[in-house]
Amino acid sequence: MKSDIFFFISSISVVVVTAVLLVIGFYFIRLMRNFYKISKILRNCAEDAEGGLREMGEHIRHSPLFTFFFGKEKAGKETSEEKRSRKTI
16 A cells, blocks of 8 residues: 555656656747847847948048058058958867
């Protein structure tokens, strides 16, 4: 009789624990999908901002006021884009 009660209680507890773990897993997967979508959006925004900042930097470097204060670029000096293209990962 005692063993029947033990097996009944343990089987109920296994079912309850499994159900709880499934619910937690379901919400965890949803959370990770949301993080993935958010990181994808942020990555795209960062890439867009990087391009805009590069363009703005080029406009500033070629502006007459910048050239007046800081002089023209030296011919032997590498630009940041050339350095970036040389980098190997």
